[in-house]
Amino acid sequence: MVVILNISNQEPDHRISLMSTFVNTLIQWQKQYGRHSLPWQGTNDPYAIWVAEVMLQQTQVMTVIPYYQRFLEAFPDIECLAKASVDAVLTLWSGLGYYSRGRNLHKAACLMMEHYHGRFPQHAAEIVRLPGIGRSTAAAIAAFAYGERCAILDGNVKRVFARYFGITGYPGEKKTEALLWQKAEGLLPQVNAKQQMATYTQALMDLGATVCTRHQPKCLSCPLQPDCIAFAENRVASLPTSKPRKPLTSKETTFLILRNQNEILLEQRSSPGIWGGLWCLPEKPIDINSQTYCRQFMGIDILPISNLSPLNHTFTHFKLRIDTQLLQVINRPRKKTASEVWLTIDKALQLAIPVPVRKILLELTSSNSF
Ligand code: SF4
Incomplete structure (x- = not known):
């Protein structure tokens, strides 16, 4: 009993x-x-x-x-x-x-x-x-x-x-x-x-x-x-009773891989915020052309090279679709600030970077497209 x-x-x-x-x-x-x-x-x-x-x-x-x-x-x-x-x-x-x-x-x-x-x-x-x-x-x-x-x-x-x-x-x-x-x-x-x-x-x-x-x-x-x-x-x-489900919202963004010789640009994200304090690829709003964005907001002229496969990343409250563009820098990069670094991919992989950025950089090295 x-x-x-x-x-x-x-x-x-x-x-x-x-x-x-x-x-x-x-x-x-x-x-x-x-x-x-x-x-x-x-x-x-x-x-x-x-x-x-x-x-x-x-x-x-x-x-x-x-x-x-x-x-x-x-x-x-x-x-x-x-x-x-x-x-x-x-x-x-x-x-x-x-x-x-x-x-x-x-x-x-x-x-x-x-x-x-x-x-x-x-x-x-x-x-x-x-x-x-x-x-x-x-x-x-x-x-x-x-x-x-x-x-x-x-x-x-x-x-x-x-x-x-x-x-x-x-x-x-x-x-x-x-x-x-x-x-x-x-x-x-x-x-x-x-x-x-x-x-x-x-x-x-x-x-x-x-x-x-x-x-x-x-x-x-x-x-x-x-x-x-x-x-x-x-x-x-x-048991236990499941969480009442709210559908996850979806967002999109575009990461930019700015290639200057054998280096890429990483920016440290501000904290608090998503990935606050981590080093990330520059991110642009999806409705601005990357050439315009790089020139206006970063002072850099670029030539598009290719697009990587889109990546999906799920956060607690939303899903993020990440498109990534590989771009060639054609003028000298703007003056460095404390929150940005130009590094080889090997060195970038040793920094505190979010999981999707790590995946993108590893894909880039394994596909020999860099
Ligand atoms: S405590 Fe958990 S594992 Fe143990 S009998 Fe109850 S339901 Fe099963």
């Missing part, structure tokens, strides 16, 4: 016993089946944990690992990160996407040097005030580094709780999210034992990432299955 844990309606004694069953079940499961050898595990250095948690916010574990290792090698502590230039940070971030994360890491390191004597704040309530850190990330850092008793609720954990408690409603909506936070806090281990909080937090993350997955969850080997409402009611596939 399936026992449904409706914790909030239980008498206090019974509630505590159900909570400890939930916690103990997950802790035992994590010790036996959880992940133990990720590069950011086995440390209680809040800096190293912070970098990992921020990288993992929108990126898969396997993608994060090499980026994390390179980042910690280059910037092993808060002081090194704060002393680095934003450009150096973004260069190491290049290809990981969501670049505001890299900019915020740098900004937060500078704030910690200024306001915390270069030390990482020691409580989730302070950590959450740093730029780029939400409530769940702050709680994860505090639980792993200091064993603080605080609840996490990242995307994976929302999915686990929505299914386990049979909660309908899109978890991004305020009302549903508030209910999920209430459940997450209600289930926290009662004893504030440092190791217990770290293992419990890791267990929730591991269960969401490896068992209670978005597609084809492995319910038959899940330690929570005996009490899981979604499983009992055959609602696993419909």
Whole structure:
């Protein structure tokens, strides 16, 4: 028989016993089946944990690992990160996407040097005030580094709780999210034992990432299955409730590859904004002819050479179709400013550049059309 844990309606004694069953079940499961050898595990250095948690916010574990290792090698502590230039940070971030994360890491390191004597704040309530850190990330850092008793609720954990408690409603909506936070806090281990909080937090993350997955969850080997409402009611596939869909809008733009001998022009984009702080190919509005645009806005005369295949790139809120024109510069390039560089393609590929620009430059080198 399936026992449904409706914790909030239980008498206090019974509630505590159900909570400890939930916690103990997950802790035992994590010790036996959880992940133990990720590069950011086995440390209680809040800096190293912070970098990992921020990288993992929108990126898969396997993608994060090499980026994390390179980042910690280059910037092993808060002081090194704060002393680095934003450009150096973004260069190491290049290809990981969501670049505001890299900019915020740098900004937060500078704030910690200024306001915390270069030390990482020691409580989730302070950590959450740093730029780029939400409530769940702050709680994860505090639980792993200091064993603080605080609840996490990242995307994976929302999915686990929505299914386990049979909660309908899109978890991004305020009302549903508030209910999920209430459940997450209600289930926290009662004893504030440092190791217990770290293992419990890791267990929730591991269960969401490896068992209670978005597609084809492995319910038959899940330690929570005996009490899981979604499983009992055959609602696993419909929980959590999907985001109400709005069609993505489409936009178009044109990138210009200005070739001057064996070099091309890259411009640093202003921040904030899309790809803020990254180096990008010059971009022109689609309704202006490239010769007119280059002459009027850049003081450069050009001859068109060829058009590359269009590229589609999807952002969270819109799709972007990118047309790219290869152009030959026929007069001397205008005087350089701090936000532009002329570089060979090999050197350009070493800068912090957005993924579509990287794809375009790689296509150019592989097609021998440069
Ligand atoms: S039984 Fe299935 S749906 Fe329920 S928590 Fe486990 S994996 Fe998720």
